[in-house]
Amino acid sequence: MTLEERLAEVTARAAAAAARAGRTLDDLTIIPVTKFHPVSLVRELYELGVRDVAENRHQEAREKALELADLTDLRWNFVGQLQGKKARQVRSYAHIIHSVDRASLIDALASDDTQTSIFLQVNLTEDPARGGAAADELDELAEHALRAPGIRLEGLMAVAPLDVEPRAAFARVRALSERIRLIAPAALSISTGMSADFESAIAEGATHLRIGTAITGNRPTDG
Ligand SMILES: *Cc1c(COP(=O)(O)O)cnc(C)c1O
Numbered sequence: 769m770t771l772e773e774r775l776a777e778v779t780a781r782a783a784a785a786a787a788r789a790g791r792t793l794d795d796l797t798i799i800p801v802t803k804f805h806p807v808s809l810v811r812e813l814y815e816l817g818v819r820d821v822a823e824n825r826h827q828e829a830r831e832k833a834l835e836l837a838d839l840t841d842l843r844w845n846f847v848g849q850l851q852g853k854k855a856r857q858v859r860s861y862a863h864i865i866h867s868v869d870r871a872s873l874i875d876a877l878a879s880d881d882t883q884t885s886i887f888l889q890v891n892l893t894e895d896p897a898r899g900g901a902a903a904d905e906l907d908e909l910a911e912h913a914l915r916a917p918g919i920r921l922e923g924l925m926a927v928a929p930l931d932v933e934p935r936a937a938f939a940r941v942r943a944l945s946e947r948i949r950l951i952a953p954a955a956l957s958i959s960t961g962m963s964a965d966f967e968s969a970i971a972e973g974a975t976h977l978r979i980g981t982a983i984t985g986n987r988p989t990d991g
Contacts, residue, residue, distance in 0.1 A: 771809065771984070772816055775800070778966075778982050785967040796970065799845050801962075801980035803828065804987040807835045813983075814839050822866070822978050824848030826858055833861035847925075847978055849899045852876045859884050866925040866959050866978070869901040871912045878916035886913060887925035887959045887976075890944060892937050900926065903944055910951045923957030923975070924948060934965035938972035945973065 769777070783793045801822045802810050810821055810832060822845035823829035833844050846862040855876035858865065866887040868874060877884050888909050891900030901909055906924070913921040926941045928934040938960050945958050961969025963982035970977070981987065 769985075771812055774983050774985065775813070775816055775818070778979055781967060782970060782977065785970040789971050791970070795975060797976045798983075799976060799978050800983045801847065801978050802832070802984060803848075803980065804989050805984055806988075807832050809984060810836060810842075811839070814842055819843055820845055820864075822847045826850070826854050830857065830861055845978070864922065866976075867899060868913075869899060869909075871909060874909070874913050874916050874919060877919060879918040882918050883920060884918060885920045885922050887922050887957065888913065888948070889925045890941065892926050892932070892940065893929045898927070898929075903940075906944060906948055907951055910948050910955065914952055921952050921955045923955045923959065925959035925976075927962070928960070928965050928968075935968040935972060938965075938969050938974065942973045 782796055782798060786792055786796060797820055799820045799822045800813055800818055803824050819841060820843045824847050829846060836842060843863040844861055845864045845866060846858050847866045850858060850867055850873060852872050855873055859877050864885040867889045868886045869889045888906060889900040890903055890906060891898055913919050924941055924945050928937040941958060941960055948955055957975045958973050959976035960974045961977040963979050966977045966979055
């Protein structure tokens, strides 16, 4: 299959999953994850109408964003673990950061002069190395984000753990999202769903899908 065909197929599957949940494609932002792929693939996606792409490593993301600076309405989403000392650099090209999981990172991204959209990442495993805040830290982080200048809190992000049925994991994220909205009513978005599980994510209210291989094909130098 070509890139165009894979993108069309994922879009059709997302539309069908949305319809089953009484939702429509308009509720969804499909974000191709282009990590490890060359800029030529990102440009091809842009030509197919894509306006959001995601990367997970700062160095690679920065180089690509610089090379594609002519695509002024392409939005860069950052989805990888983020070091505090790199936060300001990431903010300089990334429009949306999905992987914010601590107050110090919010402080590093905050600014009186720029607007950065963030998701709070919640860790659904017991393993702190997997990134994300614990569920019981979210209320405090949401309050922190609301107080931070230049930070727009979009909602919650999560990756389904390997050992749990994805739909159950996403149902948990949806419940956490409802709780966070009591603190931050505008934080309506949910960034869940990858190649293997995006239909379950849509069934549980996902608004932002981070989809790599199902759209791009296998990553060239994965792992
Ligand atoms: C790579 C990546 C994805 C996409 O993964 P696929 O399984 O290829 O769809 C989604 N989210 C994050 C955080 C990633 O690092």
